[in-house]
Amino acid sequence: MTTPVPVTVRARDLIASEWIKLRSVRSTYWTLLVAVATPIALSSLVAVTLANAPGQGAKPDPLLPGLISQEYAILAVGVLGVLAFSTEYGTGLIRTTFAAAPRRRAVLAAKAAVIGALTLLAGEVVAFASFALVQAVLSGKHLGVSLSRPGVPGAVLAGGLLLAVVATMGLGLGAIVRHTAGGIAALVGLIFLPAILGLLPAPWGARVGRFTLLDAARQLTALHPATDLFAPALSLLVLLAWPALTLLAAALTITRRDA
Amino acid sequence: MIEVDQLVKRFGAVTAVDGLSFTVRPGHVTGFLGPNGAGKSTTMRVILGLDAPTSGTARINGQNYQQLTRPLHQVGALLDASALHPGRTAEAHLASIARSNGIGRRRVAEMLQLTGLESVASRRLKGFSLGMKQRLGIAVALLGDPQILMFDEPVNGLDTEGIAWIRQFLKALAADGRTVLVSSHLMSEMAQTADRLIVIGRGRLIADTTTAQLTESSARRDVLVRSPRAAELAALIQARGATTKAEDDGLAVTGLDAPAIGDLAAGAGIALHALIPRTASLEDAYLDLTGEAADFRAGATP
Numbered sequence: 157m158t159t160p161v162p163v164t165v166r167a168r169d170l171i172a173s174e175w176i177k178l179r180s181v182r183s184t185y186w187t188l189l190v191a192v193a194t195p196i197a198l199s200s201l202v203a204v205t206l207a208n209a210p211g212q213g214a215k216p217d218p219l220l221p222g223l224i225s226q227e228y229a230i231l232a233v234g235v236l237g238v239l240a241f242s243t244e245y246g247t248g249l250i251r252t253t254f255a256a257a258p259r260r261r262a263v264l265a266a267k268a269a270v271i272g273a274l275t276l277l278a279g280e281v282v283a284f285a286s287f288a289l290v291q292a293v294l295s296g297k298h299l300g301v302s303l304s305r306p307g308v309p310g311a312v313l314a315g316g317l318l319l320a321v322v323a324t325m326g327l328g329l330g331a332i333v334r335h336t337a338g339g340i341a342a343l344v345g346l347i348f349l350p351a352i353l354g355l356l357p358a359p360w361g362a363r364v365g366r367f368t369l370l371d372a373a374r375q376l377t378a379l380h381p382a383t384d385l386f387a388p389a390l391s392l393l394v395l396l397a398w399p400a401l402t403l404l405a406a407a408l409t410i411t412r413r414d415a
Numbered sequence: 416m417i418e419v420d421q422l423v424k425r426f427g428a429v430t431a432v433d434g435l436s437f438t439v440r441p442g443h444v445t446g447f448l449g450p451n452g453a454g455k456s457t458t459m460r461v462i463l464g465l466d467a468p469t470s471g472t473a474r475i476n477g478q479n480y481q482q483l484t485r486p487l488h489q490v491g492a493l494l495d496a497s498a499l500h501p502g503r504t505a506e507a508h509l510a511s512i513a514r515s516n517g518i519g520r521r522r523v524a525e526m527l528q529l530t531g532l533e534s535v536a537s538r539r540l541k542g543f544s545l546g547m548k549q550r551l552g553i554a555v556a557l558l559g560d561p562q563i564l565m566f567d568e569p570v571n572g573l574d575t576e577g578i579a580w581i582r583q584f585l586k587a588l589a590a591d592g593r594t595v596l597v598s599s600h601l602m603s604e605m606a607q608t609a610d611r612l613i614v615i616g617r618g619r620l621i622a623d624t625t626t627a628q629l630t631e632s633s634a635r636r637d638v639l640v641r642s643p644r645a646a647e648l649a650a651l652i653q654a655r656g657a658t659t660k661a662e663d664d665g666l667a668v669t670g671l672d673a674p675a676i677g678d679l680a681a682g683a684g685i686a687l688h689a690l691i692p693r694t695a696s697l698e699d700a701y702l703d704l705t706g707e708a709a710d711f712r713a714g715a716t717p
Contacts, residue, residue: 170515
């Protein structure tokens with residue numbers, strides 16, 4: 157009676173299952189609304205401030221407002237990621253999930269795929285929308301930059317990617333910590349505590365700081381990357397290593413503990 | 416078929432399951448009975464691959480649970496009816512679980528109908544009563560039309576109507592040839608539902624028997640007799656080789672059944688005021704069995 161089910165079909169079913177879960181709870185819509193609306197509003201505001209600042213000194217980086225505002229959005233999508241696991245552990249639903257899908261790493265992968273894809277999409281929408289608004293404001297003062305300029309499309313894309321990076325990191329932490337508040341605390345700790353190390357006296361600030369998620373993100377999203385940090389290509393690796401290592405740790409712990 | 420073999424599960428210093436072995440066969444409702452803390456839920460979690468056994472095995476149709484692809488087609492379980500996301504609708508809850516095993520929307524709709532939840536399918540679960548959640552949990556368990564079903568304390572907190580519904584439901588599933596394992600800490604409940612019993616206490620097997628056998632074997636069968644001439648009657652009964660014991664305001668007679676005692680009294684012209692055959696309830700048999708194994712004993716009955 158049991159015919160073998162191809163792994164691709166099983167993967168598709170698990171992803172579809174997680175997609176149903178994600179879109180059937182309100183917290184998804186709230187966190188996405190915050191993640192999309194906050195940076196678009198904030199980046200426009202920062203752009204207006206920059207455009208009206210008495211511009212005697214160096215010209216401001218025209219991509220800066222976009223990045224500053226993304227840093228607020230990552231908290232919202234990070235919470236979305238944590239919740240994907242922590243609510244299941246909190247309610248006990250995880251037992252139903254794992255009884256239906258005993259290969260727990262496949263569940264983790266399916267959740268990561270769904271959360272990653274959704275937040276990447278949201279991230280890119282935000283990144284390009286903020287970019288358009290910011291440049292519209294800045295170009296009035298001839299401070300803007302065009303999307304066709306070398307380096308700009310990559311920087312904007314990386315801004316969107318940052319959301320997916322933090323969301324999947326949150327997902328991994330939710331699986332490890334299994335508790336909403338604890339997961340969010342761990343996420344905030346991992347993102348912002350290392351950033352303090354960047355304030356160490358030179359050259360230590362940069363030497364340590366270049367490994368932090370936020371400095372890697374800044375290198376990728378700036379028009380003129382800092383010279384004492386990693387080059388953008390290497391910074392991309394650093395940026396991706398954070399969620400990769402978190403998910404790896406989650407994959408190792410998820411099968412070892414009783415559900 | 417569920418096979419548990421030499422199962423041990425320790426949580427730190429606490430041994431929840433201690434060398435437990437039993438087999439659950441199709442076609443019966445098998446009651447999984449034991450006092451609170453006896454290890455019933457732990458055993459069920461191990462069978463479902465949720466908790467890793469310290470040693471020993473639990474197999475489903477000869478396979479490890481982890482080896483099952485799309486397990487909902489083989490095993491349906493209801494562990495905790497309240498384990499759900501309160502913000503999700505009943506329909507989305509069922510659909511998400513169904514989809515993970517390749518089960519379609521039509522089956523989801525059928526299960527909602529079967530459990531009488533179709534009118535509340537699009538309501539959020541936070542408004543559901545415990546009875547409704549139990550029904551939803553049963554709908555989840557039945558999604559894959561599995562041959563094996565496990566329910567952990569399914570009648571806990573239900574009203575009489577809900578209890579009757581579940582009872583009849585479990586019997587119908589077993590009559591269908593399915594393997595049905597139902598845990599409970601209440602003998603009275605199991606007496607009405609289960610025809611086979613696995614009794615455990617402190618993680619160990621106490622009895623693996625049928626409900627009828629359990630009553631039979633540990634039954635104290637006697638007849639309570641009351642008579643104004645009890646002493647005379649006692650002598651007559653003892654002369655027949657039966658034993659009597661004075662009890663409250665009568666005699667407890669063992670070794671002679673009620674008609675024989677009645678005839679004997681009538682023959683001697685002794686009036687009887689009471690002649691009551693007594694069998695121990697299943698509850699008594701159960702308490703006898705688990706008496707020493709109960710983890711917590713109440714100082715006084717509440």
